[in-house]
Every structure is written in C-alpha cells, then in structure tokens.
Amino acid sequence: xSETPQKPDTDEISGIETTGHEWDGIKELDNPxxxxxxxxxxxxxxxxxxxxxxxxxxxxLPGMSSGDSDHTRGVxxxxxxxxxxxxxxxxxAARADGFSRLEGISIxxxxxxxxxxxxxxxxxxxxxxDNCGTCHGMGAQGAIGYPNLNDDVWLWGGSYDDIRTTIxxxxxxxxxxxxxxxxxxxxxxxxxSFQEIRDVTDYVLSLAxxxxxxxxxAVARGRTVYAAQCASCHLADGSGDRAVxxxxxxxxxxxxxxxxxxxITTIERGPFGxxxxxxxxxDEGMIDALTAYVYLLGGGESADPAE
Ligand code: HEC
Ligand code: HEC
Numbered sequence: 001x002s003e004t005p006q007k008p009d010t011d012e013i014s015g016i017e018t019t020g021h022e023w024d025g026i027k028e029l030d031n032p033x034x035x036x037x038x039x040x041x042x043x044x045x046x047x048x049x050x051x052x053x054x055x056x057x058x059x060x061l062p063g064m065s066s067g068d069s070d071h072t073r074g075v076x077x078x079x080x081x082x083x084x085x086x087x088x089x090x091x092x093a094a095r096a097d098g099f100s101r102l103e104g105i106s107i108x109x110x111x112x113x114x115x116x117x118x119x120x121x122x123x124x125x126x127x128x129x130d131n132c133g134t135c136h137g138m139g140a141q142g143a144i145g146y147p148n149l150n151d152d153v154w155l156w157g158g159s160y161d162d163i164r165t166t167i168x169x170x171x172x173x174x175x176x177x178x179x180x181x182x183x184x185x186x187x188x189x190x191x192x193s194f195q196e197i198r199d200v201t202d203y204v205l206s207l208a209x210x211x212x213x214x215x216x217x218a219v220a221r222g223r224t225v226y227a228a229q230c231a232s233c234h235l236a237d238g239s240g241d242r243a244v245x246x247x248x249x250x251x252x253x254x255x256x257x258x259x260x261x262x263x264i265t266t267i268e269r270g271p272f273g274x275x276x277x278x279x280x281x282x283d284e285g286m287i288d289a290l291t292a293y294v295y296l297l298g299g300g301e302s303a304d305p306a307e
Contacts, residue, residue, distance in 0.1 A: 099285025124293020158301035170277030187268025
C-alpha cells in the first residue's frame with residue numbers, strides 16, 4: 001500500500017498555496033518572491049563579482065599581491081592609500097601657495113586681501129585647535145593661568161610682531177630668545193610676612209576702579225609694601241608692564257583669579273606661567289597663519305602706538 005501524495009493545501013480566500021504551516025488557524029501563504037526583489041538580488045551578485053575583479057577585495061593568494069599590500073589589488077589598481085596621499089599632496093600644494101604669500105606680509109596686507117584673510121582664518125583655526133586649544137581653550141577663551149586671547153588685554157603685547165615673537169619663542173622657556181621674567185614668591189621665600197601679604201592684597205583690591213575699601217589702615221600699610229616690592233614690575237599706578245609681562249592690577253581682568261584668597265596665593269607663591277616655543281615645532285608659514293589668526297580674534301593692536 002502506498003500513501004497518496006498529499007495535495008498541496010490551498011488558501012480558500014486568496015486561492016494561493018500555503019506552506020503547510022499553521023499557527024492557531026493562521027496559515028502561511030507560499031507567495032513567490034517579488035520579481036523586482038529577485039532582480040536586485042541577482043544584480044548584486046553580478047556586481048560583487050565585477051567589484052572583486054576590479055577593486056582590492058580578497059586576502060592575497062601567493063603571487064597575486066605586490067608591495068606592501070596583503071590583498072588582491074584589483075585590475076584597475078585603485079588604492080585608497082594612494083588616493084589619500086594624492087589628496088594630501090593637493091592640499092599641501094594649495095596651502096603652500098597661501099603660506100608662501102604670508103611670508104613677510106604685514107597684518108594690514110592680510111586684512112586687505114579677502115582671499116588671504118580666508119586662508120589665514122581656516123588654516124589658523126585648525127592649527128589652533130591642534131596645538132593651542134588644550135591650554136587656551138578651543139575658543140581661545142583661556143582659563144586660570146592661561147590667558148584669554150580674544151580680548152585686548154595683553155601680558156606681552158598685542159601687535160602682530162609681539163604675538164609672533166611670543167608664539168615663536170614662548171614664555172619662560174629654554175629658548176634663548178624666550179620672553180622671560182619671574183615674580184618672586186613673596187610668601188614661600190619669606191620676603192614678606194603674612195601680614196604684609198594681606199595688607200598688600202587689600203591695597204591691590206583697592207586699586208580697581210570703584211572698589212569698596214574695607215580696611216583703610218591695611219590699605220595704607222599695603223601701599224608702602226607695594227611701592228617697595230611691586231611697583232618696579234606692576235608700575236606705580238598698577239597698570240602693569242609688558243616689558244616684563246607683568247599684568248595690570250587695576251583692570252578687573254585676572255589671569256590667576258581676583259578673589260582675596262586667590263590674590264594672596266599668587267603673591268605667596270609667585271606665578272610662573274609657561275607657554276611653549278613653537279619655532280622648532282611648526283614651520284614659519286604656519287606660525288604666520290597662527291599669528292594672524294590670534295591677532296584677528298579681536299584683540300590685535302596696531303604696531304603704531306599713535307593709532
Ligand atoms: C602648554 C600650554 C600652552 C600651549 C599649548 C599654548 N600656550 Fe599660549 N600661553 C600659555 C601660557 C601659560 C601663557 C601665559 C604665560 C604668562 O603667564 O606670561 C600663554 C600666552 C600666550 C600668548 C601671549 C598672551 C599675552 O597676553 O601676551 C599668546 C599670543 C599665546 N599664548 C598664543 C598661543 C598659541 C598661538 C598657541 C599654539 C601654537 C599656544 N599659545 C599654545 C600656555 C600655552
Ligand atoms: C619681578 C617683577 C615682579 C614683581 C617685583 C612683582 N610682580 Fe606680580 N607679577 C609679575 C609677573 C611677570 C606676573 C605674571 C606671571 C605669569 O603670568 O605667570 C605677575 C602677576 C601678579 C599677579 C596676578 C595678576 C593676575 O592677573 O592674576 C598679582 C596679583 C601680582 N603679580 C601682584 C604682585 C604684588 C602684590 C607684588 C609685590 C608684593 C608683585 N606682584 C611683585 C611680576 C612681578
């Protein structure tokens with residue numbers, strides 16, 4: 001006795017054969033795959049075969065690889081590495097033109113040339129992000145101990161040449177042309193007593209325009225200390241001296257913080273901010289672009305003091 005072959009089950013409503021699977025009365029129809037789908041499927045197989053022949057695709061078999069590659073190279077010889085190298089060379093060539101035009105040019109010359117100005121802003125911004133943002137902040141806004149470069153308050157000077165010198169040789173670095181000065185650590189090195197440091201702090205706080213004077217006696221004592229110990233660098237009126245990078249003390253703009261405690265700490269320990277020298281790390285053109293970029297952030301000063 002042989003079993004009669006089972007007749008395929010057909011769905012009554014649609015008339016389409018089912019797969020024979022059924023769950024709680026729900027049957028699975030055996031629809032053919034849509035034609036458009038099949039064509040895409042076949043096309044992608046054909047495409048992948050052509051791709052494997054033309055492009056680098058397979059781990060190398062002996063004799064099929066060459067040079068430093070460990071895969072088949074493809075008959076059209078496409079190489080992403082070579083593409084990147086070519087793009088970089090093109091970028092370098094485009095930039096070399098911009099950098100060479102910066103050589104010896106004045107900031108006025110840059111500002112008068114919209115193309116060069118755009119170049120300096122773009123090249124300067126990316127170089128600033130790579131090299132300077134870690135200390136000065138990505139927006140050059142600064143932090144405690146790291147000056148804000150957007151404003152017109154300068155420790156060492158804000159002309160194009162001043163900024164360039166600072167960037168090239170740094171501040172308090174080993175470079176023999178580095179900007180250099182050192183405020184004494186008045187507390188740590190026992191130059192002043194704690195009382196004198198408190199008094200001179202009161203005096204410094206009293207210098208700011210509109211400051212409320214809490215302790216007139218302390219301010220008076222502090223004035224004497226200031227004249228003897230501080231005026232040589234910060235000047236008699238507290239306006240600061242760029243020749244030694246001594247900040248102004250009357251401008252509400254504090255590099256190391258302007259609370260009483262912060263000022264006491266500064267005077268006790270003597271600040272010693274170090275800015276690296278970039279001359280050996282960046283080439284001249286890049287230093288020019290960075291100088292112009294910093295200058296153009298907003299605080300750049302004319303080289304001519306009369307302006
Ligand atoms: C390791 C931290 C650090 C890095 C990186 C750094 N700087 Fe500075 N920079 C400083 C410090 C600290 C000062 C302040 C030094 C001082 O107190 O006199 C300074 C000062 C400056 C000044 C002088 C500001 C003034 O008021 O005179 C300029 C301009 C400057 N930096 C630009 C740059 C540029 C451009 C770069 C990137 C190429 C850079 N800095 C990278 C720490 C850094
Ligand atoms: C030899 C020069 C010199 C003398 C003397 C000196 N200073 Fe300074 N002072 C500096 C320099 C330079 C800086 C900035 C250091 C830096 O940027 O790291 C500074 C920074 C400061 C600051 C921080 C300012 C800020 O913006 O945060 C204060 C406050 C200050 N000095 C007060 C004094 C007082 C008070 C005295 C006297 C008791 C004094 N200094 C004596 C050179 C001097």
